[in-house]
Amino acid sequence: MPETTDQPAAPASGANIRLENLTKTYPGSPAPAVEDVSMEIKAGETVIFVGPSGCGKSTTLKMINRLIEPTSGRIRIGDEDVTDIDPVKLRRKVGYAIQASGLFPHMTVAQNIALVPKMIGWPKSRTRSRVEEMLDLVGLDPGEFHDRYPRQLSGGQQQRVGVARALAADPPVLLMDEPFGAVDPITRDHLQDELIRLQHELHKTICFVTHDFDEAIKLGDRIAVLRERSHIAQFDTPEAILTNPADDFVSGFVGAGAALKRLNLTRVRDVGVVDFPTAGIDDPLESIFDRLRAGAQNELLLLDRNRRPYKWLRRSDLARAKETLARAGTLVTDTVTRDATLRDALEAVLTDNAGRVAVTGRRGEYIGVVDMETLMNNVHELLEADRLEAVEHQHELQEQRAHLTQREQEGLDEGGGSRA
Numbered sequence: 001m002p003e004t005t006d007q008p009a010a011p012a013s014g015a016n017i018r019l020e021n022l023t024k025t026y027p028g029s030p031a032p033a034v035e036d037v038s039m040e041i042k043a044g045e046t047v048i049f050v051g052p053s054g055c056g057k058s059t060t061l062k063m064i065n066r067l068i069e070p071t072s073g074r075i076r077i078g079d080e081d082v083t084d085i086d087p088v089k090l091r092r093k094v095g096y097a098i099q100a101s102g103l104f105p106h107m108t109v110a111q112n113i114a115l116v117p118k119m120i121g122w123p124k125s126r127t128r129s130r131v132e133e134m135l136d137l138v139g140l141d142p143g144e145f146h147d148r149y150p151r152q153l154s155g156g157q158q159q160r161v162g163v164a165r166a167l168a169a170d171p172p173v174l175l176m177d178e179p180f181g182a183v184d185p186i187t188r189d190h191l192q193d194e195l196i197r198l199q200h201e202l203h204k205t206i207c208f209v210t211h212d213f214d215e216a217i218k219l220g221d222r223i224a225v226l227r228e229r230s231h232i233a234q235f236d237t238p239e240a241i242l243t244n245p246a247d248d249f250v251s252g253f254v255g256a257g258a259a260l261k262r263l264n265l266t267r268v269r270d271v272g273v274v275d276f277p278t279a280g281i282d283d284p285l286e287s288i289f290d291r292l293r294a295g296a297q298n299e300l301l302l303l304d305r306n307r308r309p310y311k312w313l314r315r316s317d318l319a320r321a322k323e324t325l326a327r328a329g330t331l332v333t334d335t336v337t338r339d340a341t342l343r344d345a346l347e348a349v350l351t352d353n354a355g356r357v358a359v360t361g362r363r364g365e366y367i368g369v370v371d372m373e374t375l376m377n378n379v380h381e382l383l384e385a386d387r388l389e390a391v392e393h394q395h396e397l398q399e400q401r402a403h404l405t406q407r408e409q410e411g412l413d414e415g416g417g418s419r420a
């Protein structure tokens with residue numbers, strides 16, 4: 001059996017999930033907390049549940065791994081109806097990560113991560129190497145973190161261990177219930193980026209509950225906006241929800257600033273970065289001066305020995321330079337990577353005196369520059385493309401409706417004819 005071999009299995013990528021008429025009425029409650037929810041989540045997709053407090057997001061999520069037993073309805077994962085299977089068997093298919101990590105305080109990091117593999121009977125050696133692999137995957141040094149207790153970790157590190165634990169038995173489905181709700185905004189941003197990176201690698205099917213619509217836009221392939229009793233108000237891509245909200249309830253949820261939120265959906269790598277004149281810190285002073293004098297730009301970017309952005313150098317700085325560049329120019333304080341959203345880039349450009357920011361690669365090396373003009377052009381193009389798409393979508397719907405009405409009328413005419 002696969003659980004008892006030492007052979008590393010090929011990683012399990014996502015399985016599709018089907019919820020069929022799922023209802024939950026808590027004992028003693030007059031009304032259901034979740035009522036007749038049907039939805040299909042495709043394999044490898046990240047779907048985010050958002051909606052007002054108490055609308056039933058967590059109840060819906062917890063029914064998928066049967067932490068909460070449905071009152072009626074069915075749950076299918078892949079080809080299997082899991083509504084009645086042994087919950088331990090279900091844990092192999094479904095990883096679960098929650099707010100404030102949910103780690104057991106009396107167990108070490110390694111013991112926490114090993115929990116499900118042990119429970120389902122993996123041999124010790126396989127579990128041990130899996131723990132190391134998982135720590136590596138979530139960016140924690142196994143040597144340093146293996147034997148620590150949860151209280152010896154920061155909030156962000158605890159969340160990482162929580163995600164490592166959820167993924168340890170390599171389940172095709174990952175449920176995440178506000179996993180980043182309890183950490184500060186900067187750590188949350190990093191954890192979101194990490195999750196995007198992980199998902200590029202792993203292709204799990206992820207269901208994720210959040211209160212934060214910006215988080216939903218950033219992480220979701222599709223977003224389910226839920227109203228009371230988990231009734232689906234709209235289930236669509238972030239772009240479609242932002243540009244074409246189904247009704248006032250959804251518009252209210254999207255909130256103000258849809259155009260700004262749209263910037264979260266596009267990354268620096270998707271827009272043209274511009275080339276900027278550069279020079280190396282070890283280049284002879286004379287050649288740097290020549291380049292600055294000759295260039296069309298009034299400025300160049302000085303790179304350090306690892307080709308990382310170091311200083312912005314203007315022509316007017318030359319006067320101060322004399323023999324050395326030590327006191328000339330302005331240190332580069334902010335850069336963005338190609339994975340940064342346009343919103344991050346805009347933020348950096350707006351806070352920069354000269355309205356531009358350097359873009360860097362994986363090791364911090366210079367790639368190019370994004371400036372206000374590039375951003376403005378791209379944002380206009382994006383919004384225009386969204387608008388055209390929404391109009392097209394509207395036309396399609398109208399045509400479908402017209403077609404249906406016509407068929408109904410033809411049906412009526414035929415029916416009327418035969419009766420005559």
Ligand SMILES: Nc1ncnc2c1ncn2[C@@H]1O[C@H](COP(=O)(O)OP(=O)(O)OP(=O)(O)O)[C@@H](O)[C@H]1O
Pocket residue numbers: 026027029033051052053054055056057058059060211
């Ligand atoms: N164990 C329980 N017993 C009785 N009622 C419950 C129980 N758990 C949740 N509820 C009720 O079910 C409804 C849905 O709760 P649920 O936690 O699923 O909502 P939610 O959308 O996740 O809320 P939030 O965003 O505030 O976490 C709420 O009215 C809640 O009070």
